């Protein structure tokens with residue numbers, strides 16, 4: 001398998017879930033891979049799992065200044081970039097009454113603003129032709145309670161795939177967004193629920209999915225391989241929705 005052979009790639013949030021599965025698939029397809037995360041220890045663990053010469057970069061996706069540092073390390077190590085998956089994200093879910101100014105800003109910083117400024121920092125390194133894959137969500141298409149700010153950020157990512165493409169396609173840089181439905185990853189354990197509430201939530205969520213289950217991180221990773229590869233060079237500013245039919249059927 002060599003669909004990404006010779007490509008230099010970056011996956012933000014590559015220590016867990018969808019990002020880690022995508023890093024594994026990118027390596028299998030012949031790519032050189034850099035990953036980011038907030039914890040040096042988790043990055044080291046991911047590097048040990050992935051093997052090879054993965055470049056691990058400690059950087060907070062919510063810190064605009066740190067995004068220039070990611071670009072510098074990519075430039076120094078790879079000299080160019082052919083694909084970036086803007087995957088790092090948090091899901092802070094709470095009812096409207098519980099939102100604070102600071103919590104709102106943190107979600108938007110990590111899930112939307114940081115990724116935007118990372119693209120800005122990476123553009124000089126992006127080759128002709130290259131692929132930007134943004135992480136959206138089925139939630140951007142639904143009115144699910146307590147997802148206000150998360151959904152807002154993900155709707156922003158869907159919009160960004162279009163407007164970034166509009167500005168950058170002349171340079172051979174295309175942007176697309178992948179919008180997963182419920183995926184079985186550690187994200188679901190980070191929602192602040194006790195085990196019983198977590199099980200009840202998972203059951204309720206599955207009830208909303210026509211396919212009758214959570215998706216797997218590998219199912220999303222396979223789609224990101226396609227989006228990062230030259231196979232989808234004619235896909236520009238689009239969204240790939242992989243949600244078991246949740247928002248459509």
Ligand SMILES: NC(=O)c1ccc[n+]([C@@H]2O[C@H](COP(=O)([O-])OP(=O)(O)OC[C@H]3O[C@@H](n4cnc5c(N)ncnc54)[C@H](OP(=O)(O)O)[C@@H]3O)[C@@H](O)[C@H]2O)c1
Nearest residue numbers: 013014015016017018037038060061088089182183185187
């Ligand atoms: N799982 C789902 O059902 C689902 C559905 C739709 C969309 N998504 C989206 O898919 C993406 C990946 O989610 P996942 O389910 O794979 O979650 P996950 O298992 O929790 O992984 C999240 C990744 O993002 C990193 N991360 C979190 N905050 C970060 C920050 N401030 N700076 C840098 N890295 C950060 C984490 O690294 P560290 O914690 O090590 O820093 C980790 O590598 C997210 O954008 C999420 O919104 C997920």
